[in-house]
Amino acid sequence: xxEEDQQQNGGNNSNNNANISEDEQAAREARAEKVRQRRExxxxxxESNNSNAAxxxxxxxxxxxxxxxxxxxxxxxxxxxxxxxAKLREDLVASSVxxxxxxxxxxxPLTQKTSFLQKKxxxxxxxxxxxxxxxxxxxxxxxxxxxxxxxxxxxxxxxSSQQNQPYYPPQQQQQQVYRPPPPQQLPPPPPxxxxxxxxxxxxxxGCVGLGAGVSALAKTVLPYLTGxxxxxxxxxRRKKAKEEEKQANxxxxxxxxxxxxxxxxxxxxxxxxxxxxxLQSQNEKQREAPESMSKTxxxxxxxxxxxxxxxxxxxxxxxxxxxxSTSQSWTPQKDSKPSLPAWQMASSSTPKVEEPSSPKTxxxxxxxxxxxxxxxxxxxxxVVAPPDEPVNSSKFEEVMNMVKSGKIPxxxxxxxxxxxxxxxxxEKGARExxxxxxxxxxxxx
Amino acid sequence: QHLSLLFIFFTDLDEMxxxxxxxxxxxxxxxxxxxxxxxxxxxxxxxxxxxxxxxxLDSRNGGAFIREINSFETKDGLYDVAWSEENENIIVxxxxxxxxxxxxxxxxxxxxxxxxxxxxxxxxxVYSVDWNPVHKKTFLSGSWDESVKLWDPMAGAGSxxxxxxxxxxxxxxxxxxxxxDRFASASGDRTIKIWDxxxxxxxxxxxxxxxxxxxxxxxxxxxxxxxxxxxxxxxxIWDIRNTQRELGMLKxxxxxxRRVKCSPHSENIVASCSYDLTLALWDTNDNNPLQRRYDHxxxxxxxxxxxxxxxxxMASCSWDETVMVWNGRE
Numbered sequence: 001x002x003e004e005d006q007q008q009n010g011g012n013n014s015n016n017n018a019n020i021s022e023d024e025q026a027a028r029e030a031r032a033e034k035v036r037q038r039r040e041x042x043x044x045x046x047e048s049n050n051s052n053a054a055x056x057x058x059x060x061x062x063x064x065x066x067x068x069x070x071x072x073x074x075x076x077x078x079x080x081x082x083x084x085x086a087k088l089r090e091d092l093v094a095s096s097v098x099x100x101x102x103x104x105x106x107x108x109p110l111t112q113k114t115s116f117l118q119k120k121x122x123x124x125x126x127x128x129x130x131x132x133x134x135x136x137x138x139x140x141x142x143x144x145x146x147x148x149x150x151x152x153x154x155x156x157x158x159x160s161s162q163q164n165q166p167y168y169p170p171q172q173q174q175q176q177v178y179r180p181p182p183p184q185q186l187p188p189p190p191p192x193x194x195x196x197x198x199x200x201x202x203x204x205x206g207c208v209g210l211g212a213g214v215s216a217l218a219k220t221v222l223p224y225l226t227g228x229x230x231x232x233x234x235x236x237r238r239k240k241a242k243e244e245e246k247q248a249n250x251x252x253x254x255x256x257x258x259x260x261x262x263x264x265x266x267x268x269x270x271x272x273x274x275x276x277x278x279l280q281s282q283n284e285k286q287r288e289a290p291e292s293m294s295k296t297x298x299x300x301x302x303x304x305x306x307x308x309x310x311x312x313x314x315x316x317x318x319x320x321x322x323x324x325s326t327s328q329s330w331t332p333q334k335d336s337k338p339s340l341p342a343w344q345m346a347s348s349s350t351p352k353v354e355e356p357s358s359p360k361t362x363x364x365x366x367x368x369x370x371x372x373x374x375x376x377x378x379x380x381x382x383v384v385a386p387p388d389e390p391v392n393s394s395k396f397e398e399v400m401n402m403v404k405s406g407k408i409p410x411x412x413x414x415x416x417x418x419x420x421x422x423x424x425x426x427e428k429g430a431r432e433x434x435x436x437x438x439x440x441x442x443x444x445x
Numbered sequence: 446q447h448l449s450l451l452f453i454f455f456t457d458l459d460e461m462x463x464x465x466x467x468x469x470x471x472x473x474x475x476x477x478x479x480x481x482x483x484x485x486x487x488x489x490x491x492x493x494x495x496x497x498x499x500x501x502l503d504s505r506n507g508g509a510f511i512r513e514i515n516s517f518e519t520k521d522g523l524y525d526v527a528w529s530e531e532n533e534n535i536i537v538x539x540x541x542x543x544x545x546x547x548x549x550x551x552x553x554x555x556x557x558x559x560x561x562x563x564x565x566x567x568x569x570x571v572y573s574v575d576w577n578p579v580h581k582k583t584f585l586s587g588s589w590d591e592s593v594k595l596w597d598p599m600a601g602a603g604s605x606x607x608x609x610x611x612x613x614x615x616x617x618x619x620x621x622x623x624x625x626d627r628f629a630s631a632s633g634d635r636t637i638k639i640w641d642x643x644x645x646x647x648x649x650x651x652x653x654x655x656x657x658x659x660x661x662x663x664x665x666x667x668x669x670x671x672x673x674x675x676x677x678x679x680x681x682i683w684d685i686r687n688t689q690r691e692l693g694m695l696k697x698x699x700x701x702x703r704r705v706k707c708s709p710h711s712e713n714i715v716a717s718c719s720y721d722l723t724l725a726l727w728d729t730n731d732n733n734p735l736q737r738r739y740d741h742x743x744x745x746x747x748x749x750x751x752x753x754x755x756x757x758x759m760a761s762c763s764w765d766e767t768v769m770v771w772n773g774r775e
Contacts, residue, residue: 031541031570032493034589034614038676038701038720038745115510119463121767390722390744392491392764399490412495417519417546419563420556426547426598429532431478433581437709437753438622438665 025406032403039396088126092281096122096130121281275304461741462508462770468498470762472525473748477578478533480754481505482514485768486538488522497523499538500768501550507758508770515550517558527574530581535598537584539571545586547598566594566604573618579625583642587618593630595642608640610647616659617704623668633657637673639685651688653681660704666712674702680717682729695727697735704749710756716773718746724761726773741769 020028096117099105105113117127278300390396402409468487476482483502489495497519504511521542529535534551538560547562569590576584583597583605593615595606613633621627626642635654638647654675664670670692671683680695680702700720708714713730724746726737744765752758757774 028494031589035491035493118465121465123465123467390764392744396491396493399493403494408494409490412489415496415518415520417560417563419546419561420559421561424549424561426535426549426561427532429478429529429534431533433530434478434754436477436578436622436665437756 020406028403032400036400039393088123088129089281091277092120092122093126093130093133095277096120096127097133100130100134120278271304271307275300462504462506462511464500464502464511464513464768464770466498466500466762466766466768468496468522469744469747469764469766470768471523471747473760473762473768474526474528474750475752475760476528476533477530477753478528480752483750483760483768483770484526484528484536485748485762486523486526487762487766488524488541491764492522492524492541495522497521497538497540499523499526499536499548501536502768504760504770507755507772508760511768511770517548517550517560519546524570524572525574527576527584529584529598530576530578537574537576537598539574539586541570543567543569543571543588543590545571545574545594545596562598564596564603566607567592569614572614572616575619575628577620577625578622579620585618585620585628587615587630589614591615591632593618593628593640606642606645608645608647610638610650611636613657616657617661619662621663621668622665623663629661629663629671631658631661631673635675637661637671637683639671649685649688651683651685653683653691654679657701659701662705662707662715664707664712665709670707672705672707672715674705674717674719676701678702678719680705680715680727693729693734695725695729695734697725697738698723703745703747706749706751709751709753716749716751716759718749718761720745722746722763724749724759737773739771742767 466487468489469491472486474484485500488497499517501515503514521540523538525539527537538546545564546560548560567588571586571588573587586594591611593608594604611632615632617631630638637651637653639649640647653673654677656676658675661673669684674680678698681691682693698719702719705717715727718724724739727734728736742763742765744763746763748762757772760770762768
């Protein structure tokens with residue numbers, strides 16, 4: 001067939017984008033078509049899901065500038081050009097460096113650290129780079145030939161020149177303006193009844209017509225009355241002072257609580273960010289968040305969710321007790337409701353992970369909406385992939401389009417895989433074949 | 446700051462072992478000699494176009510620790526791989542350029558990374574290879590050129606037989622574990638054919654599915670039972686003595702079933718993987734046959750195999766460029 005002939009001609013045409021024969025193009029398209037057929041089913045379903053996902057992508061418009069650069073670019077993943085498939089992912093490398101530099105991680109054996117990073121989805125080059133930056137030599141720098149092949153095959157090891165800043169920005173807290181409560185309006189003073197009292201007294205005086213006796217009576221009554229009023233006024237003043245003091249104290253405790261809430265939220269946010277990084281690194285492509293996670297990722301997700309839940313419970317408790325006394329003095333900020341990032345709510349194709357997180361979110365949101373005034377760093381969610389759509393769909397489309405237009409991707413190499421030493425005999429091996437489990441069982445019968 | 450990262454690092458106990466491949470995974474097979482060894486066939490760019498690579502992996506501790514011990518590159522993508530049943534170092538790969546290649550993974554020297562054979566007879570992508578587990582001397586290849594070929598690598602330069610009856614791509618060819626001359630082929634023409642190598646014509650044609658049949662496998666404990674999976678999302682169980690109607694159907698996948706495997710340790714356990722990104726474990730004796738669901742992949746799951754020597758251990762590979770090994774019994 002034409003395809004084979006082309007390749008046996010020294011593969012001149014294999015890596016050019018021009019001058020492929022019709023046969024070769026037809027063969028490529030035929031294969032692409034077959035591969036594509038299954039994909040079509042996914043695409044139509046994903047498209048019907050896309051309209052549902054649109055809500056999430058519109059949500060986090062406000063707080064976008066407060067987010068670190070990589071995240072905001074993630075949230076626009078549709079418009080983001082897909083980078084060349086094989087450069088080092090700076091975000092992963094940087095977070096690996098942070099990880100490796102941690103005092104608790106440093107003493108761990110190299111192999112354990114390496115295998116951990118491998119499991120997180122880093123390529124060998126990325127792991128090596130991370131180790132290099134940390135100043136250690138990775139165990140795989142002097143690797144076997146196999147590893148070197150792996151690093152050469154199909155990969156161009158050019159570290160990204162664009163994203164040089166580490167992925168983890170210094171923890172940016174939103175500078176929440178904390179305004180002490182405006183001084184409370186004094187309640188309108190109670191009616192000055194001693195005036196009416198004295199009026200009454202005067203009237204009584206006039207009515208009775210008694211002279212000095214009544215005035216003497218009035219004279220004795222008056223100081224008594226004013227004395228009491230003074231006492232009452234004093235009491236009132238004291239009460240006012242106490243209230244003000246109390247409010248100052250409340251304000252102080254509120255500010256303390258605010259600080260602790262803030263730090264809890266920061267912790268919360270960093271946890272979520274870490275979680276997102278981990279999950280993203282599992283996918284390896286820079287796109288929508290994963291919707292289907294490994295068992296371990298799910299376990300981690302559950303653990304992190306449990307921690308988040310605990311944090312939120314703490315937040316809620318603190319806020320509920322705080323609001324009872326000062327709610328009327330706060331200006332509610334209606335937009336800043338705490339929420340799980342949209343990707344977390346919508347992620348995962350399996351009900352097991354998805355369902356628990358949504359009702360949980362709703363419940364927590366209800367409780368915290370009572371304390372709307374809590375300033376919250378809004379989670380900017382990356383654009384959510386519709387459930388059940390594989391993460392690499394856009395890459396797939398890209399490759400399909402390339403093939404249709406007669407091009408091939410840059411990272412396809414002209415590999416010589418012609419057999420060598422074809423006279424070498426193929427023989428029985430040194431080891432005897434092992435019995436199959438069913439053969440064993442049948443024998444015992 | 447990186448509390449959660451560390452937290453996970455130090456409590457990584459129920460780990461599912463993972464190996465990252467640079468290319469899309471297409472097939473994973475455990476070695477019939479070595480319980481810690483498995484081979485993975487991969488193809489670049491989802492197998493649409495590009496190079497291929499064969500990985501030889503070593504997996505320990507129930508799959509918690511996987512490392513590569515060798516790898517081989519090919520010009521075109523590799524769609525399937527089969528270990529020799531007679532020589533622990535011989536391995537066959539099915540290539541997108543229509544060739545069937547044999548490597549000796551124990552070779553040393555400057556040419557050790559090249560195949561020792563490349564059979565170029567198929568005129569389309571070779572999608573399936575399977576080595577005979579009974580006589581152990583021959584292997585089959587199934588191709589999109591609608592033919593199945595029989596090969597004896599010790600005998601000579603070319604195929605021994607060509608079986609051409611299917612009307613569309615062949616996706617899977619599988620030897621019976623009970624009869625040395627019997628095999629089944631699954632095709633895009635919606636049928637499964639049962640063959641005896643001694644005859645050029647199939648012995649039986651099963652109108653198996655409502656859509657392309659992508660996979661089939663024999664029951665290891667009942668020589669008459671065959672299981673098939675299809676684009677129609679169903680898995681069907683057949684008695685080859687009476688193929689008018691299936692014995693049963695396993696439903697649960699949401700997209701095409703890409704591979705089915707009958708357990709080597711149990712008569713009624715079947716595993717399947719699908720384009721719905723999941724794997725499933727079924728018990729055909731159960732009224733509710735679906736036992737477990739695995740969703741650790743984020744792309745089409747294309748490869749699946751049971752470990753012959755560690756009961757319950759399984760491996761899967763996917764277009765998400767990961768290979769996972771785990772034990773389904775835990």
